[in-house]
Structure formats: structure tokens, C-alpha cells
Amino acid sequence: xxxxxxxxxxxxxxxxxxxxxxxxxxxxxxxxxxxxxxxxxxxxxxxxxxxxxxxxxxxxxxxxxxxxxxxxxxxxxxxxxxxxxxxxxxxxxxxxxxxxxxxxxxxxxxxxxxxxxxxxxxxxxxxxxxxxxxxxxxxxxxxxxxxxxxxxxxxxxxxxxxxxxxxxxxxxxxxxxxxxxxxxxxxxxxxxxxxxxxxxxxxxxxxxxxxxxxxxxxxxxxxxxxxxxxxxxxxxxxxxxxxxxxxxxxxxxxxxxxxxxxxxxxxxxxxxxxxxxxxxxxxxxxxxxxxxxxxxxxxxxxxxxxxxxx
Amino acid sequence: xxxxxxxxxxxxxxxxxxxxxxxxxxxxxxxxxxxxxxxxxxxxxxxxxxxxxxxxxxxxxxxxxxxxxxxxxxxxxxxxxxxxxxxxxxxxxxxxxxxxxxxxxxxxxxxxxxxxxxxxxxxxxxxxxxxxxxxxxxxxxxxxxxxxxxxxxxxxxxxxxxxxxxxxxxxxxxxxxxxxxxxxxxxxxxxxxxxxxxxxxxxxxxxxxxxxxxxxxxxxxxxxxxxxxxxxxxxxxxxxxxxxxxxxxxxxxxxxxxxxxxxxxxxxxxxxxxxxxxxxxxxxxxxxxxxxxxxxxxxxxxxxxxxxxxxxxxxxxxxxxxxxxxxxxxxxxxxxxxxxxxxxxxxxxxxxxxxxxx
Numbered sequence: 263x264x265x266x267x268x269x270x271x272x273x274x275x276x277x278x279x280x281x282x283x284x285x286x287x288x289x290x291x292x293x294x295x296x297x298x299x300x301x302x303x304x305x306x307x308x309x310x311x312x313x314x315x316x317x318x319x320x321x322x323x324x325x326x327x328x329x330x331x332x333x334x335x336x337x338x339x340x341x342x343x344x345x346x347x348x349x350x351x352x353x354x355x356x357x358x359x360x361x362x363x364x365x366x367x368x369x370x371x372x373x374x375x376x377x378x379x380x381x382x383x384x385x386x387x388x389x390x391x392x393x394x395x396x397x398x399x400x401x402x403x404x405x406x407x408x409x410x411x412x413x414x415x416x417x418x419x420x421x422x423x424x425x426x427x428x429x430x431x432x433x434x435x436x437x438x439x440x441x442x443x444x445x446x447x448x449x450x451x452x453x454x455x456x457x458x459x460x461x462x463x464x465x466x467x468x469x470x471x472x473x474x475x476x477x478x479x480x481x482x483x484x485x486x487x488x489x490x491x492x493x494x495x496x497x498x499x500x501x502x503x504x505x506x507x508x509x510x511x512x513x514x515x516x517x518x519x520x521x522x523x524x525x526x527x528x529x530x531x532x533x534x535x536x537x538x539x540x541x542x543x544x545x546x547x548x549x550x551x552x553x554x555x556x557x558x559x560x561x562x563x564x565x566x567x568x569x570x571x572x
Numbered sequence: 573x574x575x576x577x578x579x580x581x582x583x584x585x586x587x588x589x590x591x592x593x594x595x596x597x598x599x600x601x602x603x604x605x606x607x608x609x610x611x612x613x614x615x616x617x618x619x620x621x622x623x624x625x626x627x628x629x630x631x632x633x634x635x636x637x638x639x640x641x642x643x644x645x646x647x648x649x650x651x652x653x654x655x656x657x658x659x660x661x662x663x664x665x666x667x668x669x670x671x672x673x674x675x676x677x678x679x680x681x682x683x684x685x686x687x688x689x690x691x692x693x694x695x696x697x698x699x700x701x702x703x704x705x706x707x708x709x710x711x712x713x714x715x716x717x718x719x720x721x722x723x724x725x726x727x728x729x730x731x732x733x734x735x736x737x738x739x740x741x742x743x744x745x746x747x748x749x750x751x752x753x754x755x756x757x758x759x760x761x762x763x764x765x766x767x768x769x770x771x772x773x774x775x776x777x778x779x780x781x782x783x784x785x786x787x788x789x790x791x792x793x794x795x796x797x798x799x800x801x802x803x804x805x806x807x808x809x810x811x812x813x814x815x816x817x818x819x820x821x822x823x824x825x826x827x828x829x830x831x832x833x834x835x836x837x838x839x840x841x842x843x844x845x846x847x848x849x850x851x852x853x854x855x856x857x858x859x860x861x862x863x864x865x866x867x868x869x870x871x872x873x874x875x876x877x878x879x880x881x882x883x884x885x886x887x888x889x890x891x892x893x894x895x896x897x898x899x900x901x902x903x904x905x906x907x908x909x910x911x912x913x914x915x916x917x918x919x920x921x922x923x924x925x926x927x928x929x930x
Contacts, residue, residue, distance in 0.1 A: 357659070
């Protein structure tokens with residue numbers, strides 16, 4: 263494989279990995295606070311459809327992105343209320359959110375299937391993009407990809423270096439202790455879940471405004487689920503999430519690469535690659551049961567009721 | 573003011589009332605939604621819920637849709653009872669359809685009476701196999717069952733697409749991604765003169781009754797229930813957790829596989845890319861709405877089948893996209909989870925302003 267092709271492939275891997283990175287960044291904060299939101303796919307689809315509709319009707323992609331973020335937060339708020347206030351089962355509620363989002367997005371978007379918008383245009387950064395090889399891979403993307411770089415750095419910084427990050431961690435590790443020292447556990451969890459919703463919405467907007475600038479039913483095709491696996495794969499660390507997202511991006515575009523190299527394999531078989539890769543990766547990381555237990559937020563998925571004592 | 577207290581014991585009344593209340597709230601939500609988009613809510617509800625039961629043909633179609641929903645939901649109910657989060661009914665159903673179709677196409681020139689039973693067994697075994705892999709990965713490598721079963725749904729879908737575009741495509745089908753029509757020998761018998769009710773519907777009803785017997789009248793069923801409710805107690809009693817997991821998951825896979833093969837050998841009659849309109853996912857809601865009880869699933873699958881029918885009719889008669897069904901399903905599950913709050917908590921209204929309460 264020559265350098266030109268390799269640079270094209272890595273460029274595409276970043277482009278394809280970006281929605282995974284965005285949604286996983288939200289989910290990792292949510293999980294660090296002890297809440298497992300399986301509704302990612304539903305929030306992402308709502309973000310995609312609302313982002314598209316807003317951009318389609320207003321002609322502004324910026325409004326599209328804002329609309330997507332707001333709907334993502336609204337969706338996550340439903341989840342947060344059921345799980346945090348009514349103590350509903352997190353797994354079942356997350357599934358409900360995905361089913362609801364899938365249905366609602368198809369319903370809302372049924373009028374604009376097949377329409378297109380003028381999506382985000384590439385924003386070539388001067389000077390940096392002239393660096394040989396790396397320049398093209400990293401600095402000839404669109405605004406949202408650069409935003410994802412910034413957000414990854416920001417999430418990593420907040421999670422590991424700030425007081426807010428410490429509070430989120432305390433709530434996720436031991437909510438009773440956090441409560442005892444005066445942290446409002448449910449309030450922190452609400453914020454974390456809604457951050458997750460905002461990022462899922464943004465990720466959806468990336469799908470419908472950048473990746474394929476149109477709305478198609480179920481267009482996220484399981485990316486919300488893959489992101490959930492990605493967070494486990496990265497053992498809740500932002501740097502590894504970034505790496506993992508681009509690796510999955512690479513797996514998703516392998517069929518184009520192999521076809522380009524003249525391999526004749528059914529596109530349907532190659533389309534399985536990211537899902538198979540997800541399973542394989544999960545098997546490898548979970549096999550070390552002790553390590554996963556050690557790294558996962560300790561109260562992940564467990565409800566906290568301030569009315570009851572530990 | 574409102575006072576919320578945790579109940580000492582779960583409320584049995586609310587356990588039964590909660591699904592009914594959730595359905596009622598969903599209907600109110602639906603009426604508001606239909607008014608908002610400028611449709612007559614009463615007419616819309618009539619089309620969604622009453623019209624599907626208006627004549628014998630439609631009632632028959634309702635049963636045809638109930639079959640796969642019920643088969644999948646019964647299996648999922650047992651899984652969820654045992655705390656196994658199997659989301660893979662959709663993939664197991666698709667694999668059942670694929671495995672069964674492979675057999676049915678092999679029997680296309682056969683006249684053997686064994687052709688249909690073998691076809692059905694192939695479907696069932698394919699579904700079991702598709703459930704067995706995530707089960708094995710969970711028990712051996714501790715991988716997350718929710719995520720693996722979801723991934724296997726996608727993999728199954730692409731396998732099926734590959735098959736109908738490739739090896740199983742009808743060579744005389746003008747390039748359409750469809751298999752040849754199955755011969756009569758591998759088609760499930762139709763039960764009544766009118767409509768399309770086939771043997772698969774009977775299988776589904778028997779599966780629900782069988783699962784109820786298994787769960788409530790057998791030692792295995794007792795172990796499943798103890799495992800779901802109190803795992804440490806089950807371990808203390810010496811129950812074999814791995815064995816229970818295998819039994820429940822394979823049972824669920826077999827039923828979902830049967831649902832798939834019954835679809836292709838029943839109402840569809842060939843393998844097509846769109847075998848299932850998401851039955852495997854809807855079955856999750858059916859299972860919950862039926863309170864994870866096999867006989868409860870019988871009622872909730874009927875309701876869900878009416879909703880599916882209603883969605884088709886709504887598109888034709890009042891121009892509402894079929895996707896409205898998926899949205900209603902999600903809303904229904906939300907309301908159900910919210911209403912379940914009252915199973916665990918008692919809410920009372922306090923009128924006097926006595927300062928020494930709490």
C-alpha cells in the first residue's frame with residue numbers, strides 16, 4: 263500500500279470514527295457518575311433527525327447542530343427522570359429509550375427521507391495541513407472533527423484534573439460516601455446523563471450533516487451500541503476511547519479499502535466487520551474479569567435513593 | 573403535600589394494574605399527538621386499535637403477527653426472569669429464517685413428508701446456535717451479554733442479506749434479492765379456509781403454555797426464578813448457574829428461531845431481506861408488558877399485534893407513517909417503567925399540616 267492510499271485510509275478512519283468518539287465521550291462521563299445509559303442509539307438517531315430537520319428548514323447547519331444537542335439532552339432527561347427519580351431499572355429504561363428514539367426518529371423524519379442538505383464543508387487549516395502525510399490526515403477535516411479533538415481533550419482534562427471530575431468519580435464509585443460529605447448525588451448524575459445526551463445528539467448531527475448529509479431511517483446502524491462497547495474497551499479512559507474510535511472507524515471502511523485493492527468479497531459480509539470486531543474486542547478485554555472489575559465505576563448501573571440509608 | 577414511602581412488600585395489585593395504566597396513558601399520549609398533527613384522534617384510535625379486529629381476515633392477520641412476537645417474548649421472559657439480558661431475539665429469529673430457508677430450498681424438488689419437520693428443526697437449531705455463541709462468550713469470557721447479543725443481531729442481518737444476494741438468490745428471479753418460492757411440501761399448513769393463520773400460531777400458543785408449565789411447575793423453573801430474584805441464595809442452595817443460563821438461553825434461541833422459520837415457511841413463503849419488521853425488539857416490550865410471565869405475554873403479544881396491524885392500516889387510511897408503531901412501543905415501555913414505581917412505593921396525599929410528620 264503506498265503512502266497516498268494510506269493517508270486517504272487514515273483520513274477516512276478519523277472521519278468515520280468521529281461519531282463514535284463524540285458519543286463515547288458523553289457516555290464515559292455518564293458511566294463515571296455511575297449511570298449506564300443504553301439509550302445511546304435512540305438519542306443519536308433523534309439527534310440525527312432533528313439536526314437534519316433543523317438544518318433543512320433553516321438552511322443553517324449551525325442551527326442543526328444546536329437542535330440536535332437540545333433534543334439529545336431532552337431525550338436523556340426522560341431517561342434520567344425514570345432512572346434517578348423513579349428508580350426504574352437502568353437496562354430496561356435504556357432499551358426503552360433506544361426503541362422510542364428509533365420509532366420517533368423514523369416518524370418525525372418520514373417526510374424528508376432522501377432529501378439532502380448542504381452539510382459542513384471541509385475547513386482546511388493553513389500551515390498545519392501542509393505538514394507532509396499527517397497534515398492531510400488530521401487537518402483537512404470539517405469543523406465538527408476539530409471540535410471532537412477539542413472535546414476529547416476537554417473531557418480528559420475535566421475528568422482527571424479538576425474538582426468536577428473528582429465529584430463525578432466520587433458519585434460513581436461510592437454514592438453513599440459522596441452523599442455523606444454533602445454532594446448532591448442525583449444532581450451530579452442528572453448533569454452527567456444530560457452531558458451524555460448532548461454528546462449523543464451531536465454525534466447524530468455529525469451523521470446526518472457531515473457523514474452522509476441526509477436522513478435515512480436507522481442511519482446510525484448500531485454506532486450507539488458500538489460506542490458502549492468502546493467505553494468498556496477503553497477502560498473508561500479518554501485517550502483510549504479516541505484510539506478505539508478510530509480503530510473502529512478503520513474497521514468500518516475496510517470494505518472500501520479491500521474493494522479498492524481489488525478483493526472481490528461481498529459487501530454484506532464486509533459490513534459485518536465492525537460488529538465482529540466489537541465482539542472480539544469485548545471477549546478479549548472482559549476475559550480478564552479482575553481487571554475489568556477494578557476499572558469499572560463501582561456503582562455502575564446501581565440505583566441510589568437518598569431516602570434510604572446504605 | 574405528597575408523601576412517598578417505600579412499600580415493605582411489592583404491590584400485587586399494581587403489578588397487574590401497571591400495564592393497563594401504561595396502555596391507557598399511551599393512548600392519551602397518542603390522542604394528543606394525533607391532534608397535534610391535525611388528525612382526528614378518535615378516528616386515528618379507531619383505525620389503530622378497533623379496525624384490526626373488524627373482520628375475520630384482519631383478525632387472522634392479527635394472529636399471524638402475534639405468532640412471532642409471542643414466540644420471541646416467551647423466550648425473553650424466561651431470560652429476563654433469570655437476569656440474563658438477552659436482546660438477541662431479532663438475530664436469532666433472522667438466523668432461524670436463514671437456516672430454515674436453506675433447508676427448504678434443498679427440499680424444493682422433494683416430496684418427502686419429512687421435509688417440513690426437517691426444515692423447522694433447521695430453523696430452530698440455527699436460532700439456538702445464534703443464542704449459544706453469546707452465552708458461551710458470557711460464561712467462558714465474562715463478556716457483556718447485552719452488547720454481544722446486539723452485535724449478533726447486526727451480524728445475523730448482514731448474513732441474511734449476503735445469503736439473499738448470493739447463494740440463496742433465485743437464479744430465475746431477475747436479480748431480485750429473493751430466494752425461490754418454497755414448494756408446498758415445506759410450507760406450513762393453513763388452518764382455516766379464510767385468512768392466513770398457519771400452524772406456527774399454534775406453536776406459539778403451545779410455547780407460551782409450555783413455558784408457563786416449565787417456569788411454575790418444574791424444578792428447573794423454580795431454579796430459574798430463584799436465580800433471578802436472589803442469586804446468592806441460589807448459589808447457596810447449590811444450583812448450577814451455568815446450567816440454568818444454558819437452558820434459558822437455548823430455549824429462547826430455539827423459540828426465536830422457530831419464529832423465524834415459521835415466518836418464511838408460513839406467511840412469506842420464501843426468504844426475503846425484510847423477514848422481520850423488528851419482531852425481536854418489540855418482543856422485549858411484549859415480555860415486559862406481560863410481566864415476564866409466559867401467559868401474560870399471550871395477552872401483551874395480542875395487543876402488540878393489533879398495534880402492528882393498526883400501524884399498517886393507519887398508513888393506508890389516514891396517511892400516518894407506519895413508524896408511529898415503533899414510537900408508541902417506546903412510549904408504552906416508558907409509561908410502564910414509570911407506573912412500576914407504584915409497585916415499590918406508596919404515594920399518599922397528606923391534607924393536614926401537622927408539623928410533626930416524618
